[in-house]
Amino acid sequence: MAVCGRFAPTPSGRIHLGNILCAMLSWLSVRAKGGRYLLRIEDLDAMRCPRSLADQIEDDLQWFGIDWDDGGSAGGESWYQSTRSPIYDxxxxxxxxxxxxxPCFCSRAELHAAQAPHRSDGTYVYAGTCRGLTPEQIAEKRKHRPPAMRVRVPDRTVSFSDGCQGVYTENLARDCGDFIIRRSDGVYGYQLAVVVDDAEMGVTEVVRGRDLLESTPRQLYLYERLGLPAPEFYHIPLLTAPDGRRLSKRDGDLDLGVLRARFGRPEPIVGMLAAAVGLRPTAEPVALAELAADFSWDKVSRMDVALPSEILQR
Ligand SMILES: [Zn+2]
Structure with missing residues (x-):
């Protein structure tokens, strides 16, 4: 099967340095193999994701040196998740x-009170409060509140080999719990949308931040239940401040608006990111396309990587 990768940004703001690293590595991985590259706009929360921001992302990607074979505004409406509800249905x-x-009728406050502690990706292990409701209880609760819909997960251990992080293993019931498929406002959850879209669009490799590693077993479970082929996964390192801290506001706003104004051209940013993740020994400016010829996942760091202080200077 031909290699196909994608970048799938959520246009709720200007594209950030961490997102551009993800776009860069996913694009290089596909172009190094002569594969197809797609741009999908993940605007499920349509109110928070105006088209003007999606258009700005396209402009920023093109400036950086990233092109795509299908998708984005030129590809038409079907590349925006906000238009794809009939497919998710x-x-x-x-x-x-x-x-x-x-159906799950738990309020946000109830979930906070009843759940196990935060996992690193910000979700809870659901305690199963609504799993055993009778039809009568459901009918009564529906009068007061529209429910979210959850999918049952079995007490089963899922293991997969990540192209960047190695083998990752998780027990669906213990580490994840039954998860949301459709929110109470009718908007589909990220887990269902991303699985359906990647499968329908023929995506064979998914590159994204290491913070999403823990959501992958849930998605593999959905691929299996829906009879869809699962892609390869590459969970890339996160960027940190020079001393290893998570990036924060006091490091300045590292979005493409700020960086374009400061550097004027993409090559210094490409060079710094390439050196930070291990693709090149030094941070000399380089055009993105020049990195495709000898790109290899073997070179990419598994560990989070500290940004050089030059990029943080205001
Ligand atoms: Zn519930």
Whole structure:
């Protein structure tokens, strides 16, 4: 099967340095193999994601040296998740027909009170409060509040080999719990949308931040239940401040608006990122396309990488 990768930004703001690293590595991985590259706009929360911001992302990517073979505004409406609900409906029904879904009426406050502590990706392990509601209880609760829909997960250990992080293993029931497929406002959850879109668009490799590693077993479970082929995963290191701290506001706003104004051209930024993740020994400016010829995942750091102080200077 031909290699196909994608970049799938959420246009709720200007593209950030961490996002551009993700775009850079996913693009290099695909171009090094002569594959196809797609741009999908993840605007499920359409109110927070105006088209003007999506258009700005396209402009920033092109400035950086990233092109795509399909998707984005030139590809048409179907590349925006906010238009794809009828497609998600079909897969939602497949899960429902298997008896895997149930309504959850828990409020945010109840979830906070009843759940296990935060996982690193910001989600909770659901305690199963609504798993055993009777039809009568459900009918009564529906009068007061529209439910979210959750998918049941089995007590099963899922293991996969990540192209960057190596083998990762998790127990679905213990480490994840039943998770949201559709929110109470009717918007589909990220887990379902990303699985359906990557499968329908023929994506064979997914490159994203290491902070999403823990969501992958949930997605592999959905691929299996929906009878869809799962892609390869590459969870890339996160960027930190020079002393190893998570980047914060006091490091300045490292978005492409600021960086374009400061550097004027992409090559110094490409060079710094390439050196930071291990693709090049030094941080000399370089055009992105020049890195494709000898790109290899073997060179990419598994550990989080500290940015050089030059890039943080205001
Ligand atoms: Zn619940």
């Amino acid at each position: 079909r897969y939602f029904e497949k899960l429902e027909q298997q008896g895997l879904l149930y």
